[in-house]
Amino acid sequence: MLIVMDSKATPEDIEHVCEVIVRLGYEARPIPGGQRTAIGLVGNDGSVDPGRFVGLPGVRDAIQVSAPYKLVSREWKQENTLIRLPNGALIGDGNVCMMGGPCSVESEAQIEESAKVVAAAGGTVLRGGAFKPRTSPYAFQGLGEEGLRHMRAAADRHGLAMVTEAIDLDSAAMVARYADVIQIGARNMQNFTLLNAVGRLDKPVLLKRGMAATIKEWLLAAEYVLRGGNEQVILCERGIRSFDDSTRNVMDIAAIAVAKARSHLPVIADPSHGTGRRNQVRALAMAAVAAGADGLIIEMHPRPEEALSDGAQSLYPDQFHSMVEDVARIADAVGVKLSTTG
Numbered sequence: 001m002l003i004v005m006d007s008k009a010t011p012e013d014i015e016h017v018c019e020v021i022v023r024l025g026y027e028a029r030p031i032p033g034g035q036r037t038a039i040g041l042v043g044n045d046g047s048v049d050p051g052r053f054v055g056l057p058g059v060r061d062a063i064q065v066s067a068p069y070k071l072v073s074r075e076w077k078q079e080n081t082l083i084r085l086p087n088g089a090l091i092g093d094g095n096v097c098m099m100g101g102p103c104s105v106e107s108e109a110q111i112e113e114s115a116k117v118v119a120a121a122g123g124t125v126l127r128g129g130a131f132k133p134r135t136s137p138y139a140f141q142g143l144g145e146e147g148l149r150h151m152r153a154a155a156d157r158h159g160l161a162m163v164t165e166a167i168d169l170d171s172a173a174m175v176a177r178y179a180d181v182i183q184i185g186a187r188n189m190q191n192f193t194l195l196n197a198v199g200r201l202d203k204p205v206l207l208k209r210g211m212a213a214t215i216k217e218w219l220l221a222a223e224y225v226l227r228g229g230n231e232q233v234i235l236c237e238r239g240i241r242s243f244d245d246s247t248r249n250v251m252d253i254a255a256i257a258v259a260k261a262r263s264h265l266p267v268i269a270d271p272s273h274g275t276g277r278r279n280q281v282r283a284l285a286m287a288a289v290a291a292g293a294d295g296l297i298i299e300m301h302p303r304p305e306e307a308l309s310d311g312a313q314s315l316y317p318d319q320f321h322s323m324v325e326d327v328a329r330i331a332d333a334v335g336v337k338l339s340t341t342g
């Protein structure tokens, strides 16, 4: 950390900051400049809060030089983290893992039809929510354990792995009994109690980026899970809030490249929530793969007009098929493949 002093800071102010650094157990290294002095705090392990310095007499700013996360960083681990699901699907090996399915599990028949489409199109992971974090308390909240049961059976019948969301500690324990991957949704990205809980589980975690989270905050959320002992985290960019309401969210394609550069964890993209409109999903799915995404998670419904959630962004089955073909062409162009379970 670098503590930048005001140009009017007195020698006593500088001395005081150095004393605070030493009292915290670190080394203080003043760097006098033409206009002002900066003081290096040497030996920071990420636990020093810049707020300890901002507000002290003569201090203009305290700047974190190193990333505040460790276990998720490429500096800590250079090689890509590889996640292997029970059906043989690999995430993080450089290829593109295709995940698809409805926003919500609505019935045994609906999730069965969905699983059939995903498998036939070459997908390897079935998505679908049984616990739905809805903006309105009057909106469909999900089928709960019944939905998990139907989804597990449908996934198994079609050789798919299964990813579904947990929204609290109780649902996390239940989801862990059925699913192959536990999804933590955008609204819960900073639910630290939930992150600690899934950090203690031996199941991969798909961590969505919060809708107003910086990349640093997203990686710090992943750090909670790794710190708990669970190193199997998949990061998922799903769009962020912005001033423009032309799309539901702003799909941050750059975040895919940034997260992959900063972290060894696999990064996938969710262009369904990223755009909110089915006619934009294909373009953003292709863009995400071109940007280096390790996978895609796409909402698809057998009859989107009947969907109990997110129908407007859910692809029709034939659109899902053709999107997979288009994505395969982009994958080929950038020297990767769509992953298979074989």
Ligand code: PEP
Pocket (backbone or CB within 6 Å): 103, 129, 133, 184, 185, 186, 187, 208, 238, 270, 273
């Ligand atoms: C979902 O995957 O259906 C979902 C609720 O996603 P997000 O948390 O990204 O909004």
Ligand code: MN
Pocket (backbone or CB within 6 Å): 103, 104, 273, 299, 309, 310
């Ligand atoms: Mn959804």
